[in-house]
Amino acid sequence: xxxxxxxxxxxxxxxxxxxxxxxxxxxxxxxxxxxxxxxxxxxxxxxxxxxxxxxxxxxxxxxxxxxxxxxxxxxxxxxxxxxxxxxxxxxxxxxxxxxxxxxxxxxxxxxxxxxxxxxxxxxxxxxxxxxxxxxxxxxxxxxxxxxxxxxxxxxxxxxxxxxxxxxxxxxxxxxxxxxxxxxxxxxxxxxxxxx
Amino acid sequence: xxxxxxxxxxxxxxxxxxxxxxxxxxxxxxxxxxxxxxxxxxxxxxxxxxxxxxxxxxxxxxxxxxxxxxxxxxxxxxxxxxxxxxxxxxxxxxxxxxxxxxxxxxxxxxxxxxxxxxxxxxxxxxxxxxxxxxxxxxxxxxxxxxxxxxxxxxxxxxxxxxxxxxxxxxxxxxxxxxxxxxxxxxxxxxxxxxx
Numbered sequence: 001x002x003x004x005x006x007x008x009x010x011x012x013x014x015x016x017x018x019x020x021x022x023x024x025x026x027x028x029x030x031x032x033x034x035x036x037x038x039x040x041x042x043x044x045x046x047x048x049x050x051x052x053x054x055x056x057x058x059x060x061x062x063x064x065x066x067x068x069x070x071x072x073x074x075x076x077x078x079x080x081x082x083x084x085x086x087x088x089x090x091x092x093x094x095x096x097x098x099x100x101x102x103x104x105x106x107x108x109x110x111x112x113x114x115x116x117x118x119x120x121x122x123x124x125x126x127x128x129x130x131x132x133x134x135x136x137x138x139x140x141x142x143x144x145x146x147x148x149x150x151x152x153x154x155x156x157x158x159x160x161x162x163x164x165x166x167x168x169x170x171x172x173x174x175x176x177x178x179x180x181x182x183x184x185x186x187x188x189x190x191x192x193x194x195x
Numbered sequence: 196x197x198x199x200x201x202x203x204x205x206x207x208x209x210x211x212x213x214x215x216x217x218x219x220x221x222x223x224x225x226x227x228x229x230x231x232x233x234x235x236x237x238x239x240x241x242x243x244x245x246x247x248x249x250x251x252x253x254x255x256x257x258x259x260x261x262x263x264x265x266x267x268x269x270x271x272x273x274x275x276x277x278x279x280x281x282x283x284x285x286x287x288x289x290x291x292x293x294x295x296x297x298x299x300x301x302x303x304x305x306x307x308x309x310x311x312x313x314x315x316x317x318x319x320x321x322x323x324x325x326x327x328x329x330x331x332x333x334x335x336x337x338x339x340x341x342x343x344x345x346x347x348x349x350x351x352x353x354x355x356x357x358x359x360x361x362x363x364x365x366x367x368x369x370x371x372x373x374x375x376x377x378x379x380x381x382x383x384x385x386x387x388x389x390x
Contacts (some may be wrong), residue, residue, distance in 0.1 A: 112313060115310035119307065119310055128370050132370055153388070156388055156389070160382065163362075164359035167359065167364070167367075168358045169362070170362060171365050171366070174309060174313065175327055190355045193350060194388070
């Protein structure tokens with residue numbers, strides 16, 4: 001855990017109800033107005049809390065959005081079960097369809113968070129640790145299980161393939177393309193094309 | 196060509212010497228100070244031209260940087276020759292090594308331009324047309340030639356593989372990782388792993 005994350009989570013005890021209201025307000029306002037047009041002041045007003053209450057918990061708008069958007073992401077996106085009887089290709093496709101649905105619903109804040117991570121190194125580190133790395137590990141682990149079961153060649157590089165998968169949809173998303181079920185199918189087909 | 200690009204390139208005739216000085220000043224200042232800290236005014240002062248001279252040609256700092264950084268990119272990054280005797284894997288690796296060297300030299304402005312493309316849809320379209328799409332086509336064409344020569348399976352999806360390649364290094368770069376020759380080798384090895 002980075003120093004910055006510790007600082008944030010080890011602060012004074014917060015009111016969970018207020019925190020929930022702030023996160024809900026942030027997600028709602030960003031969906032309505034777009035990330036760039038929403039201020040911490042507007043979020044606090046919508047949530048019915050003092051602005052300082054927001055700053056006590058989140059050092060910036062980007063940190064608040066990260067928690068609000070990606071908490072929802074992990075609630076809605078079920079991690080593939082190691083052994084659910086379906087093959088690795090079907091598991092990966094189902095996982096990507098869920099991820100894409102969530103990203104599509106939050107396209108504007110997600111693209112804004114990735115932009116913020118380029119301009120603020122400290123936020124970039126939090127974004128990477130809390131959001132990027134866990135998802136990358138989920139896909140790498142899924143591909144390693146596929147290798148163990150012989151569904152993917154043992155000579156393939158599971159970590160690089162995971163970067164191909166995530167990279168492909170980041171690249172499409174950051175260039176304004178749609179993330180849909182057809183893209184999920186095409187990515188999975190190409191990963192498993194050569195076995 | 197988008198309407199915005201046309202507007203920019205069909206404006207009044209400009210002084211090529213002044214334009215060159217402005218682009219050189221932009222690249223130098225951004226390397227010294229970082230993208231966020233460089234203003235159009237500072238670039239104009241460094242180049243010894245009026246601020247309006249800059250605005251006559253480039254609607255924003257992002258547009259100016261795009262032209263300055265990526266003009267250099269295309270000068271320095273040779274496109275793979277269709278038939279130079281080496282295999283497609285070696286060609287792709289050599290191309291990526293050149294691209295990575297240029298991106299590494301311009302990491303801060305490139306990450307800032309990708310961020311700007313997320314926040315300004317019109318700039319995003321110019322960025323995509325001028326920078327992203329041509330490079331993607333270079334790699335797709337290289338992979339299609341590899342398929343025609345039997346160096347890559349005919350059943351592989353060259354366009355998706357090109358997205359895997361670009362996606363992998365965008366993803367690494369945007370998450371603050373180094374782009375080096377080892378990454379180029381690992382990407383190429385995985386693309387051609389299964390033939």
